[in-house]
Amino acid sequence: MRLLYFDLSRRKAYHVSSVMKFRFYSILVAACASFFFGTEARAGVPEVEYKARIKGLDNGALEKVIKESILTFKLKDRPPATLGQLRRRSDGDLPRIGTILESHGYYDATVSADIDAERDPTRVTFKIEPGEQYRFRRIQLRFSGPEDPALGKIKPMIRKDSWAVASRVFEEQQRILALMQRKGYPFPTLGKRTVTLDREHHAVDLMLEFDPGVASVYGGFEVEGLESVNQQYIHRQLPWKPGDPYDAKQLDDFENKLLGTGLFGTARVVPKSAAGGTNAIPVKITVTERDKRTIRFGVSYSDIGPGAKILWEHRNFFGSGEHLETSVTWSEIELGGNISLTRPGFLRANQSVVLDIDASHETPDAYDSKKARGTTMVLRDFTQEIQAGLGVGYQYSLVEQLISSEHYGHVFFPLQLVLDYRDDRLNPVRGGHVFGRTAYYKDTMASDSFLKSVGEGRHYFTLWKKYRLSSALRLTLGSIDGASVETVPADERFYAGGGGSIRGYEYQAVGPSLAGTPLGGSKLLEFSTELRLQPGRKLGYVIFLDGGTVYNDLAVDADHSLRYGAGVGLRFFTGIGPLRFDVAYPLNPDDTQRERVQFYISLGQAF
Template sequence: MVAERPTRACFPLARLAPLLCALLLLLQGCAQVTQIRERLFGSERAEGAELEDVDATASEPIPYEVRIEGELPASLKALLEASSGLIANKDRPPASLAALRRRVADDVQRFNQVLQSEAYYDARIDTSTDTAVQPAQVTLRITPGPRFRLETYEIVYEPGPPPAKAPLGASDVGLKIGIHATASPLVEAERTLLARLSEHGHPHARLIERRYVADRAARTVRATIRVDAGPAMKIGPLHIDGLERVRQSYVERLVQWHEGRTFDSRELDRIRSVLAGTQLFSTISIEREEPAAGSEAIPVRVTLKERKRRSVGVGASYATDEEGFSGQLSWEHRNLFGRGESLRLRATGSMIGQSVDARFRKPYFLNRKQAIVADTRLRRESSEAFDELSISSFAGIERRFYDHWMITSGPAFVLAQLEQDGNQDNYVLVGLSSTLIYDTRDDELDPTKGIRAAFAVAPYVSVAGTQTQFVVTNATLAGYQRLVESGRFVLAGRGRLGSIQGDSRSTVPANMRLYAGGGGSVRGYAFRTLGPLDDDNNPLGGRSAVELNTELRTRLTESLGLVTFVDGGQVYDEVAPTFDNDLQWAAGLGARYFTGFGPLRFDIAFPLNGRDVDDLLQFYISIGQAF
């Protein structure tokens, strides 16, 4: 056995230069330790290989095994193993004992850097190489010692005093005094420092020097960051390239560029978000240009590529209840008059009904966050619940506020001819429909986190035909929570509570009553069949309804997923749920096939406390998650 003397990862304070150099390498542009390690160690492995290739004393290669010993946290040991040249090159045995020793020495250097990046500044590394056995045994025993904590974090501006609103200390760059002095938060703090300066008029700020001094006796690190804030700059002119059918005046009005204000790098992110939100552009490039000589204004150039204005969509679904097969065909124009106006036409058909609807939206109505919306729908239906021939329309204002809120409100009109139980009624209704939505979901078709809450209220009154008046209220809440960061497991839940205030159920038009049951409601029960039934077991609808849905969504592969779910619900004759009838529950399994346009859904559900009129199971196929 050949034993080498121990090597320490932290030197006396008088000889801190190597330690600081290692930490400097760790702090050059890498936010994650894994990225730091790749930059630090990639070239060293190549150099080691070259040294072995020219070894003049080479005889037979020396195969070896590597052991990393010591009481190490699992995460730290994984970092050390990933950085090890001995492990990475084990399949290429060195040509001599000297070459093997060089590999060991290289690993000691790498391990020192990794240990310091994880705040182990007083670690000890003992190595031994036993060539008396085959293969040779290389052992690196590591005593990590205590982790050092951040004692001070000083930001020094040179030349001159710090500019207005400049970060001055640890808390201003997201650090807390007393945390472990690992590389990741220190790197992120430097990035935050430059970002904050760029947000307040100093986009050319740069680091002059970073100095980290470890105190072995106190087990702390003191940091000093010297920064040149650079000249104060202002927002310059905005140049827009690439427009074809979208009017430049609309884009300029949309982005609200403030030339002459103090430069703020967040403005570039803001206009990118605004332009992306229009869905008019497939490519958005935003670049800062060099200011003219002697100027303090930074010009910005926006290069755009317009999306195709028109699109056609096709959809289909199937359910084993009376809806059966259904299909949908849509056409959309996203830039009708050059200012982002959209028109969507859609036709749907199923075994029980057909409908045609049109939706028009004009953005930027008096305000960038405000739009005019108008909907018209013609529908014919012949179902077990009722027969319907109707036309309905709505026109209103849509306004977004804060980050995730939206409200839509406006007058509504309904003209309907309805037949139920042999009785025919004609309605001409006017109303005021309003909807408030809060939405933080990360994806509309396949969310993995966030919530969506909606509250809708619409009072209606007859102006001709059968006389009635009532108020429809619906509240829904859906939430999504990743159980692991990757999003492989997602717990999803949804609840709905609906109510109609009116004299009685019979005074509410049958097509506007509340129903539950079916693929988008309570799976396992036929379409609209929960709640009151007539003598022929046809649904009558009600004045209040409750729905509850819970799903565990599991991503098996990139394209396949599995869902287990429990649904429940009930419809009541009263204005508010009385719960005198138990909720009808169902459970089921589903498969998901993920595509570029959303997941394909295959669900099978079984009633848990079904009635005599309920089938043993229901099967559903459609596009998109159930909720």
């Protein structure tokens, strides 16, 4: 039997009155359901089991929204005690279905509900005739108050003839409000939204009127929550000066910057209302300090055997955000130590100076190197994604290779550029990372000077969002110019092969060699591609192909062919990043390759 026929095209004041009625009926139905299910069902009163369906709607996504929103589907596991209660439940769902259809542009829809009590279980059928979906025809924006050319440049992003979906209107409102906050208006509001229907042409005209408020500039600032950090540190980090035009993005970026320092567990940066008679907006900064000292310990395993690293850091060494870090690294072929001190806010808010001292003893198959080095770098963040740096350093080394042993003392001048737009540093699935570094080495002990340059690009694509299927690509190029390769210290030449290079090959084993000793080269080419799958929360799977080689012009008889390695990997995702297990096999090794299968264990993706 048919309970009710609901014709949306005949309603005149649906947006106000029917919504209020729906809320009232929803509360009434929910209260009745709670009463009957909570008392009569427990008292043994028979329940009316039923199945529900929607008929006449070809839009699967919209049908899913309706099923997730109406009580007939949401309470199907809590059947009513009587057929009359089932009628009231389905009856109360009709206005909500109408609202949902309108929100998706179906303004001429008709909805009805049928109950077939002769079947077991009872069948409830919602019959929907959606009609034609409306499209946007005209979209206009208006801003009250004095004319501002900056606001006049804001254009609607809703396209003409696109479907008249309500969510797009709300997204557009928020986008425009956010743009106004970037153009000097800290407290804009939506004044009026006018929606006009043209039923004859199935079109929607939209008018959005905004009240920008008062155009404002930055005033002073106040900080709450500081304990051991000097307030002058906050002042040096501010990306704006009093009198600069207000920009909400600067506040968001500064908030993220404070959290990124590691000094604070929480940080909140918000504007406050200006005092009477002024348009200078004060900014309130509220922080919660965290512990300043950290000790970390890590282990790894690769083709060079086991390795370990212990690190101690202090993130507020002198009280103004100075970051002191010391570390010791050990593996079967390296023992090294490092001390690094970073002072943020050096001469300007987006600039820091880094003092770095390290010493190491390396004993790979290619050479034996004892080295001490000191570097000073000035780094500037031009944006959140772009950083550049330049500096000066000195290194002294004793390097042995084959039967040669040489002392070197180089003054070097590094220059570097980083573009980082990855969505996640330890487990990226979108974006990319570009790194370039060049350094001129001037020897103070009569050896040749040279220029060493290396560049690397990485890019990540999401292929299937549902299962987090993504691809990762890497390309690395390197070159040493200005000196013959034999005058370049062996520990400064390029080598290839190993876990961070071409997997499947032994460490530094790709490229020219003599009597089994890698010689290194002046030119480097490496590339990698990975296919990454993460179907669940904890486990991920990888297949990969690496390739590359090293060139050495002196080794004229050497095989310069590209070497390839392939393999599979397992990722176990933790709170601090993925734990990586890789197994790799060399596809075209030369005769010097001793081990045919290589294993790698570390934290983070391979690249």
